[in-house]
Amino acid sequence: MTSDSVSPDTSPVVKSEGFGSKDVVLDINDVSKSFVTSHRRVQALESVNLRIGRGLVTGLIGPDGAGKTTLMRLVTGLLLADGGRISVLGVDVAREPLVVQAMVGYMPQRFGLYEDLTVQENLDLYADLQGVAPADRPARYRELMRMTGLAPFTTRLAGRLSGGMKQKLGLACTLVRSPALLLLDEPTVGVDPVSRRELWAIVYRLVQEQAMTVLLSTAYLEEAERCHEVALLYQGQVLGQDSPASFSAQLQGRTYAVTAPGLKKRALQETLSVRPGVVDAVIQGDRVRLVMDNTTPPATDALLPALPGAVLEPVPPRFEDSFIARLHAGEATRASAYSTDQHDPRAVASPTGNEPVIEVRHVQRRFGSFYAVRDVTFDVCRGEVFGLLGANGAGKSTTFRMLCGLLPSTSGSLRVAGVNLRRAAAHARARIGYMSQRFSLYGSLSALQNLEFFSSAYGLSGSQREARIAWALRQFELERMADVSSIDLPLGYKQRLALACALMHEPEILFLDEPTSGVDPLARREFWRRINLLAERGVTVLITTHFMEEAEYCDRLAIMAAGEILSLGTPAEIKRAARSPAIAEPTMEQAFIALIEAQQQTGMAS
Amino acid sequence: MRLRGLIRKEFLQVLRDPSSIAIAFVMPVVLLLLFGYGVSLDAKHVPLALVIDQPSADTASFTGAFQESQYFRPTMKATMRAAEQALLQGEVNGIVRLRADFSRRLHGDTSAPIQVIVNGVNANDARLIQGYVEGVWVNWLEDLARARGEELNIPIRLQQRVWFNSELRSRNYLVPGLIAVIMTLIGALLTAMVMAREWERGTMEALMVTPVAMREVLLGKLIPYFLLGMGGMLLSVIMAVWLFGVPLRGSLAVLFVAASLFLLVALGMGLLISIVAKNQFVAGQVAIIVTFLPAFILSGFIFDIGSMPQIVQLLTHLIAARYFVSILQTVFLAGNVWAVLVPNALALIAMAVIFLGLSRRRARKRLD
16 A cells, blocks of 8 residues: 555644644544344443544444444434443533534444435535535535546436445435534445545545645555554454554564465465464465564574474555554464364365366456456366455356356356256255355354254255264364354454355355455454365365455455456466556556546546 | 525435335326226126016016116126026126016915025125115116006105215225325325435435534425425325316315425434334335335225224224324315314324424434
């Protein structure tokens, strides 16, 4: 993100402790909030203290269920805190919600647009509601349209806009009257990286031109580095509030990039992650990024004995490293509890090879006149982890459903495990494990009952079935949770259980549709380790994701937009192709943006 | 300005979304056509088997009386067996049999019995058929006596006069009652669904964090759907008078005021439902179960309240449609009978105040 055009470096430098009371726009003082669901009480926020300074962009960072949306709703007066006090510019929210609501602009997660009204009608409605004088409107509208680039679309229905455009219209609607405090609840989720970058540009213009104060929540850790200040929210508690640089600075001297010729990157990561002193080991391109628990430089041969060519190179810490380090400090036992399974009955003779297990040739899928997938061709080999990367609506899920035989293709050929899906979809499905976006578990059944159901649905019975269930409970550490209704399981457990269910019949091919969205970074890492282990054993994995850093974990990936594959190759190849004089070492996100921009230019030319 | 914005938004949505137009205008037409033409509680052209064991001049004039009657469509059957067969197969709803000695006994001093068999499965129809057969029979006897130049010897004579619905057309009271049911659906279903839609699509959350007051949000829903509902009402009245020929004896002004009151009650119920049920499916189900079904069954629109068990009769007082059905039937068939209209209107006012007041109290700008 350092070379990106959007960065907070032009902003006033203010330390969080430094501002006086009149510079505090939002003051959250010892706020707690709990909800009572059917059987239990959930503590959503616990003694939260935050102070947001004037003219700053503060990022509220945390995984799903951390309490971000609850906090936003408390600030807007939509929820009432159990205890503590929230004030916006000195006004108590609980006492005078209408006064506060007149001062803040709030964009909820789903943008709050009326999809059956046009862009202009949406703007008019919010201008009416916010009491913008009719005389001031033309100028304000002009400015908002210029800022968002929506001017050519004012007569289009909001429901017909793309995800990125909806997001910008939602923002424009909250800005019809310039608010003192702008609250954005996960504005960038599921939106393509180009639109995300544009949104950040708008936010920074607002801050600079109108001295607006912005509180923005996100689950994307890389976005933290774009904020002036970051508040880490985890399980209802604030783990810290500071500038992203000072978060990273705490890990100075503890981060390395490891290369080891002769060892595959996944094996290298696996080896490193169980070494003493290692906090985090993730694949990044061809290398493995390492975070240690102290600043003493580790000896290469202590970390990687019997690997003479391994190189350990210090790299600057990222925000994500510090987040992971903090979470680990909180629950040190979690990652070490993970055990690799040596007794898996599954043994594949040749784990990897060059024979394609999945062959996709010129596949199209049309819905009416709309092409959801257009001329897509790729192969996936045995034991490969293949990623489909793209924003919502790029065609990832449609491709997936066709590969699982759930949706017929309009044209082209699809072969999975040597079976043509047009003729024998059911036969192919027996060899496929599928984990859908929402995990498709039976909420009212316990974890054990879900396993029992899925194993019998896949045709297992008798001792074989019992053995698989026992394996799943042990392997996925679900024994403790076996009798808990799956709807009450924490998200990370749900994800594990869903994966276990998809693996009951020992499939050769595993389809994972956005398996990690919304799951906290620790659970995500753990999930990827399991995926890597499966791939090592010869299971072919096809995975969709909108997390850019997860693209790095794949052997190869296809970047999709508007139903087409824009680029196909290893992560390193894709990044290399995006090199330019301006960006020497592009990140995956920058490569993605470059691809989309190139496509838009050719689209305009033709 | 805020209220105007909300109302304009609501009208734009109504225009773009055919489902609310359908509920307000297509549904009354369909329901009225269905009930107006399809449901009739009158027995007309009832198929009847006549079995004449020995035809004669008397039996010919007797069957002639049945053939002339608009209530029956008689068919002759040669034997009782054939007639019974027809009854079992549902071709006829009743059998009238004249025995071989009918003529002889009629002219003699002994009475001449007629055998009448009625399919009693549908008790209501059976009772009607029974009555009508007796009517035809008495008329025939009178004609016979008149022909002989003597008075029929019956000790008590019944002089019937039917008021308000002199033709006894069931349509005349079904259609006004139906209007009440339709208005219940338009009012409650429409508001409950559109409020739930705002929750479901997340627009309510954005709306609440503007300086708009909850009162304005509620009024912004009430006013457009009140107008839409009155449009549906107008359409129903026009159809009732011109298409079904239901007399409108009271004044239009009274009708308008009563309809406004009832619509406020229905809209209030819809708002209250949407505060509890925040998705369209649940809101729709709840609206149908707590407003439409009771209006259908307990309002006295089809089923007479007076013949319900005491406890159910008490329950009907909780159903707003009951008061409106009563007003509508009075205004259409009897006229401005204040003694009926005023108490019912007062009940509607009380219910409107309760439902709208509860909605106002319960609707807060909060999510918990």
